[in-house]
Amino acid sequence: MSPPLRVPQPQLATLVAQAPDGDDWLHEIKYDGFRLLAVLEDGSVRLLTRNGKDWTDRYPSVAAELAELPADTAIVDGEVVVVLPDGRTSFQALQNVQSGGSAGVLRFMAFDLIHLDGVDVSRQPLDERKALLETVLGGLPGDVVQYSDHVEGHGPAFYRQACRLGLEGIISKRRDAPYRPGRGREWLKVKCLREQEFVIVGYTAPQGARTGFGALWLAAHDDDGRLLQVGKVGTGFDTALLRTLHRRLRSLEVDEPPVANPPRGAAARGVRWVAPELVAQVAFTEMTADRSLRHPTFRGLREDKAAADVVFESPAPLDADSSSGGDMGTRKARTSGVASQRSSASSRSATRTRRDRVEIAGISLSNPDKVLYADAGITKLDLARYYEAVADWILPHIQDRPLTLVRCPSGRGDCFYQKHIGENAHPSILRVAIPGDPEPYGAVRNLTGLIALVQLGVLELHTWGARRDRVELPDRIVLDLDPDPAVPWERVVDAARQVREALRLLDLESFVKTTGGKGLHVVVPFRRGPGWDEVKAFSQGVAQAVSGASPGEYTLNISKAKRRNRILIDYLRNGMGATAIESYSTRARPGAPVAVPLSWDELGPDVREDHFNIRNVPQRLQSLKEDPWKDYAAVKQSITAAVRKKVKSL
Incomplete structure (x- = not known):
């Protein structure tokens, strides 16, 4: 099987x-829609x-037609x-079509082949x-996918005509340039x-x-990375959107x-x-010298763009763009460490604010190049980009759960546990009152909160049940299978399956995950x-x-001396205040x-306890056809008095 496309x-x-003028440029209409990369x-x-x-899932007609491309793989x-x-x-x-409103003529305007x-x-x-793209698209049977044509040269005249027709604008591209990820002046x-x-x-x-x-x-x-308000918009909304x-x-x-x-x-x-996460498209008549909007109108939400990427747009003079192409051959996309290796499981929404700071999801990371994992060369910025990449996967599990943190501000090897959150914590780290505890715990509910924890040097996220x-x-419930070092991995896998079967006898579905350590967790969701x-x-x-059922294989005693050549089934993680490592935590x-x-079908000898790390998990998630825990949230089961009684007879 071929590896997934990068x-x-x-x-x-x-x-x-x-x-720009001159024959070195191709000019296209600037479309007013959502940018998408189609991966076949x-x-x-x-x-x-x-x-x-x-x-x-939002545009099945587009995906279906592109699947008919006369190719095995394409981007x-x-x-x-x-x-x-x-x-x-x-x-x-387009927003109306997405929200189930009146239908429109939906098209995918294809303008490049990677x-x-x-x-x-x-x-x-x-x-x-x-030219290659036009040839490939010519074999499609329908009209949903269309080739985006262009004009060669005559940029100023093409722009004037576009404006007369009421179009949004034009995109001008260097005809001799390669495809370079990130923002540059070749487009x-x-x-x-x-x-x-x-x-x-x-x-x-x-x-x-x-x-x-x-x-x-x-x-x-602004240019210094500060988030500055520009006023408010109160028009352009319908009742449903409100x-x-x-x-x-x-x-x-x-x-x-x-x-x-x-x-x-x-x-x-x-x-x-509110936390700076949502992005709005807004039309306006003027932006004043003090950066206030005049006559703004809401156009829609831009769920395809990250808040950290939103900057004040002021047109640069064309002569600064060097129509001859300048030194653009030396421009590169912002990549660092893990970000340069992962695919687009998430955006690179980091904004350089100053030489020593980077902003992601509204959080300014100090010392972004600080190495947190010296053995792997992984920096604070790499860790932040990892959580940015897996945010949609980790947040459903970690949201609103009280946290115990492993903080390593100086990097792995110099760490400490922290339960309580001080008054100066970022507002995205929520304060959770615990009965009997005079100090609050922390919790998060969005990517901003996760990145705020990265800023604190947090390398492990342990959550309550x-x-x-x-x-x-x-x-x-989390049943932690923690083996003695002498126990082979195959026995740990078998232990997880035995726990699963015991739970099935109680009519309870369970889920399995690696721990980033040497064991496995069997997790049982249930109604409160x-x-x-x-x-x-x-x-x-x-x-x-x-x-x-297998007394020589297991122990319930947490003493390591009692664990020799056995697997500890640690049930103590299910008491008030106890925690377990969260899914997708480092x-x-x-x-x-x-x-x-x-x-459960994946669990086997090929997936070792140390198989996954922050370099390969984003790629794994992008290649999955479905969530391994897709049924987790849909499971409706209870630990009733009858179930609690039945366990005694197993």
Whole structure:
């Protein structure tokens, strides 16, 4: 079986004041839609956004038609759009189609080819890549996927015509240049309309009969990496969007303003601040000298773009772009360590703020090049980009669970445990009150919180079996299979299967994961109901049943002396205050290993305890056809009194 395709980050255009002239440039219409990379392999197509999200399910007609390409493997760059009757594309109409509104003419405008049938064509000149793309697309049976044509030379005239037709603008590209991931000046964009993305940083309450919210506070990053508010937008929303967006905003609320220049006085009254995660597309008539928007109108959410990438857009003069191409051959995409090796499971949304700082998900990382895993050369920035890559996978498991942290600010080898969160912690690290404990624990619920923990030098995330709204009621059991070093891996695998069978006798489904150490975890989700003491007693009963069936194989005694050539079935992780390593958390061990969920079918001798690390997990996730724990959230089972009684008879 061939390894999965390595998907590059997309090439991005730089905003300039006027279109370049000369025959060295090809000019295309600037579309008003979502940028997608289409990846064809194994007979099917995945549609990936700029920040690595899989949107195949959103545009099945696009994926289905691209799957008919006359090729075994391909990577096509393009934009999904809705075409209006007058031929223009409309981002707002595309948003309506996505939300189930009125149908439009959906098209995928393909404008570049990066890979074809095992060959990396990205190094070929643009005009050769486009000629090859046009030939390949000519074999498609439908009209959903269309070739994005271009004009050779005559950039200023093409731009004027585009503006007369009411188009958004044009993209000008060096015809002799290779495909280079990241933003550079070989692709230039010239806009007809004043419009750009802004980060949503807050909202106000609705007035009168309006529902949801009144207006959104907006912001962008300046050249120093500071997030600065630019005012608010209150038009362009329909009732359905007001309601759905309000629900998302409520889940992101923070106590302190995330901007460096919060409003003062009357303007600040009633503002509810949110973590800077959502990105809005906004049209406006003017941006004043003090960076305030005039007459802004909301156009839609940009779920394909990361908040950390949103900066103030000011057109550069064309002569600064060097129509001859300048020194662009030396430009490279921002890559470092693990980020240079992983595919687009996530965006590289790091923004250099100063020489010694990088911003990801709204968190400014100090000393981003600090080495945290000396044996593997892994830096703080590499760790942040790993969590950025796996955010969609780890967050459903870690959200709102009280944390015990392993912090290693000076790197692996100099670590300590931390349970409590101080008053100066970033607002994205939530404070969780624990009965009987005078100091709060921490919890996170979004990527910003995860990156804030990376900034603190956290290398391990251990979580409770309960969530912060009801810390006294657990909702999962973890049975930790911790073998003596002399025990072969095959016995650990067999032990996990035996635990699974014991749970099945109790009509309970379970899930398995590696721990980043030498053992395995068997995890049982259930509806909240019994308290900690009951759950701990039940998990002890399961452990005793498995151990009793093979007394020479297992022990329940945590003493390492009693564990010789045996596997400890550690049920003590199911008491109040006890924790277990969270899925997709790194470990403070050589090689930066990761705790990884597996399907039961995957579990075997080929998947060793040290198989996964931060360099290969993002690639694994991108190559998976489905989540190994896809049924985890759907399992509806209870640890009833009858089940607790039945365990005693196993």
